[in-house]
Amino acid sequence: DQQVKQNSPSLSVQEGRISILNCDYTNSMFDYFLWYKKYPAEGPTFLISISSIKDKNEDGRFTVFLNKSAKHLSLHIVPSQPGDSAVYFCAASESPYNFNKFYFGSGTKLNVKP
Amino acid sequence: DVKVTQSSRYLVKRTGEKVFLECVQDMDHENMFWYRQDPGLGLRLIYFSYDVKMKEKGDIPEGYSVSREKKERFSLILESASTNQTSMYLCASSFSPQGPEETQYFGPGTRLLVL
Incomplete structure (x- = not known):
């Protein structure tokens, strides 16, 4: 059974608006979370991370929110740009040092329309 | 910039063939990983290696083996390919120990079709 779930396989947003990508997890021991972005024909690239001691981490247009009680994290992209169109994966681990146990979601394909 | 390269972008093999x-x-990374990516399932870890000649099973090692004879190279081997091994295979690497600022760097992937 998947421990990290992205229930929306796709999302379409107008350029300039906010994109919100969601991720749920089941393992309460997870304490480190990442988002990766993947363009077609390329490998995933790291986007942003958050540890469980925080509930928010911001990097430019990208903000990740963590709700530990709900076992839910979300990625906000504001404003969305056409170049953000990609597949976004969330991943979780019991520790940032536990490199062998990153669990990935199934991905959400974001389409930002000009 | 970190560069992770994979030998083939697309590969077509027949059932029973040995595939490398x-x-x-x-970037002189200690850790290297092999994942497979399937629709609706995300990335699943097959094997990883934290040093030359060292390997550890991931979540789905059955039907696969790996080899790491040199630090920069990590090979995934399908001893006898089967149709259920048709998938996208992604290699990744990272420094060790992996700190909060660290992440895994991925190659572009190999799309394998087993007929």
């Missing part, structure tokens, strides 16, 4: 997927990284 090669991965090379140029």
Whole structure:
């Protein structure tokens, strides 16, 4: 059974608006979370991370929110740009040092329309 | 910039063939990983290696083996390919120990079709 779930396989947003990508997890021991972005024909690239001691981490247009009680994290992209169109994966681990146990979601394909 | 390269972008093999997927990284990373990506399932870890000649099973090692004879190279081997091994295979590498600022760097992937 998947421990990290992205229930929306796709999302379409107008350029300039906010994109919100969601991720749920089941393992309460997870304490480190990442988002990766993947363009077609390329490998995933790291986007942003958050540890469980925080509930928010911001990097430019990208903000990740963590709700530990709900076992839910979300990625906000504001404003969305056409170049953000990609597949976004969330991943979780019991520790940032536990490199062998990153669990990935199934991905959400974001389409930002000009 | 970190570069992780994979030997083939697309590969077509027949059932029962032995298949080698090669991965090379140029940043002297200690850790290397092999994942497969399937629709609706995300990335699943097959094997990883934290040093030369060292390997550990991931979540789905059955039907696969790996080899790491040199630090920069990590090979995934399908001893006898089967149709259920048709998938996208992604290699990744990272420094060790992996700190909060660290992440895994991925190659572009190899799309394998087993007929």
